[in-house]
Amino acid sequence: MSNTVGTGIRDDLVQPFLLEATGIRGRLVRTGPAISTILARHDYPQVVNELLAEVLTLTAVLSSLMKFDGCFTLQSKSDGPVKMLVSDMTSEGVLRGYAGINEEALAQLLERTDDPATLTLKDLTGKGYLAFTVDQGEHMERYQGIVELEGATLSECIQGYFKQSDQIKTGVLVKTENEGESWRSGGMILQYMPGEGGIQGRKDQDEETLTEDWQRSMVLMASCTAGELLDLDLPVTDLLYRLFHEEQVRVFDQKAILEGCRCSREKLETVIKTIPLEEIETYKVEGKIVASCEFCSRSYHFNDADIARLNSEEEVES
Ligand SMILES: [Zn+2]
Incomplete structure (x- = not known):
């Protein structure tokens, strides 16, 4: 089964792209109906929904960048009021997720906070870790990455993981918003793997040029506003061209994000x-x-x- 859908859809999608000038690859994720349905299946407070929306988006972003046949899982475990956040996505694009909450601790935290929007990731999750796993069936090796929950956002933790683990340069951006039960979320990831090649002649570039190329692309990605990322009237292909036209952005077929559960x-x-x-x-x-x-x-x-x-x-x- 393939969930490849050309370049026509506007929502619940993954848009793969490549910056041909530098060999940096990327994914842009935009989702609305799928995450709204997932969040509506639960009855979490706004602060928890925000975290879960971010986890769901990161799951879509990260799994779409990996080549595998099976299931990608992103999961946090910690000692705070939000003790667990779990989300997984199959290689067919089926996404689901939930949060594990210490109800009493969360109620107490919300009670002594005037504005829940000021709560930090640390306030909500406490100390713990964020792990991702790629499961390709019982006869295949599982791949796991793990990083401490130390960062202002979950995206920052993920970025920290790639920073500490190896030379793969990775940048992540996630924005979410909601009006009542209607959620919108957007995510973007840039990645450069040394030695992977990219465009011809890329390997001949010196370290300084590589660093400059990378930083320029990261600045361009960071310039993307929540408005742009979440605006349904702005097709993702137009948005990518707006951000990266000087980097010779090339887009590939989109993949649909489907909401669903595999329980039976x-x-x-x-x-x-x-x-x-x-x-x-x-x-x-x-x-x-x-x-x-x-x-x-x-x-x-x-x-x-x-x-x-x-x-x-x-x-x-x-
Ligand atoms: Zn289920």
């Missing part, structure tokens, strides 16, 4: 089969097990007959 009754059944019957009893509420998917909030019900059937299937198999 079958997957939960596999989990239930592994739990001893005595333990299952302790999870029952009013004689049933109700399991909810954290990503999409969908509930699955298992009654005694279901559990007995699953339990007998397990015995036959073992």
